Amino acid sequence: MTADPSQAAAIAFLADPATHGGVRPQRVETHISLVFLAGDRVWKLKKAVRLPFLDFSTPDLRRAACEAEQAVNARAAPGLYQGVVAVTRRRDGGLELGGDGPAVDWLVAMRRFDQRNLFSRLAAAGKLDRHRIQSLTEAVWNFHRAAPVRPDRGGVAGLAWTIDTNDACMRSSPAVLPAGQAAALTLASRDWLARLGPVLERRRADGRVRHCHGDLHCGNICLFQGRPTLFDAIEFSEDIACIDVFYDLAFLLMDLERRAGRPAASYALNHYLDLSGDYGGVVLLPLLLSLRAAIRAHVTATIAAGSRRPKRDRLAAEAQGYLAAALAYLSPPPPRLLAVGGLSGSGKSRMGRELAPLLAVPGAAVVRTDALRKQIAGVGLLDRLGPEGYAAEMTERTYQALYRTCGDLLRAGHSVVADAVFARPDQREAIAAVARDAGVRFDGLWLWASPEVTLSRIGTRTANASDATAEVYARQMEYDLGTVSWCRIDTGGTREQALEAGRNRIMAG
16 A cells, blocks of 8 residues: 655655665565664554554644553563654755654564564574474463453454455455455355354453453564564554454464464464463354455455565465465364373473364364363463362362363364373263264374383473472372273384374374
8 A cells, every 4th residue: 555645755864874874774564564674773654554453544633542552562562662753844945853843654663673583583583493493482372361351342242343354345345355256255244243243242242252352463473682572563543452452362373374384373372372271262263363464465355456466466376365364264074082191200391382273273182181270270371380289179179170161162163182091991082072962073182101201201201280290290190090902102202203103193094
């Protein structure tokens, strides 16, 4: 989308190296902003545009938007945002930054960071490993749990507005987005919304709608001072920003899947579940992921319309890919249950984590007793529990929570990986019964390795939710396991060999 002629003078001023001490600025354009990077500073100018979801058409509206952007982003990235600065008119008619003359436009000032540290660039370079994704997920979870609760927004009405807005925006780009596909997406989205309405309203009443980021894709996340940092949060619309936390998370999941592959998105989803215990949000994912892909479709189509070939053709193909993905998300695979058991150190969590992306989009929900136990106790995921945390009563509560959570997710249509020791025959029978009651396929994997391998793994664990020690494993070795009918997998060899055996089992008919 091209800039309005009324901003031509300000744009020319910001593009002039003289404005930046002789440094030629780098210019980055989005459909609603122009960003100029020079030296250690960034200057962000909002375009004079009016869209179905925002209005930046006057200087006063742009000033208010800049001030709102500064305020909302100070929550997640206080070191990046440096305030709001006016572009002012000098007496000789020229322009300057923050002068005494009348303001002609307004800017958000930011500190510059190395663009190679954008998560979109890290994904393209293959540098988003599981540990980096976990750190990112922790930043998102910390942002969400501190965000103001907004029960006046979200729910059915909030997503109905989103569907209607997406529909209007897609209709405005018929040359890029096929009208038939766009109409089919709108109808299917409304059908899903009708089905999920009670869940959305219950979550709104429970405080799950908060003032979130609103635009949480990899291009709006960077490594800053060594930590994943969320920036460029939505400031211009409470309808977009005040949403269910899972709708905020869904943008990240959709973008990770597209940029870094489904396993990356599955890692993020399941680490968020371990941290938050918010398993109820998983059932919303088909609709939420679809809405996020639809947003990227019409935003990309809008940028394509204002671009020249060959960029226009590339962006049009990208927009059409997002539209196809939005439709595909609304046809999820049938649910199934995979249980992964074995003594501590046998590799259960790794196996469950790696197989989850094969069972659902972006991954099966991995429900772990290690995480559930900490959630029930009200402590952090990595906090160690004392003996009382492993008393028989607490263990029974944990397993009952496992069965209940798995059953709820399966009945709602999402696949599950149940990760627990499952040492007792009645525990193995109980988890199989969960699948039978839900009418879904069940697979059980029993993992084992030699004591030498197992003790080595336990002794070298770091940042792990499991509190198991060598002494715990020694006690487990004395358990009477009974007859284990699940598929037995020796994990004492290479990781690849064990995972291949697991994949072969779950992919078998």
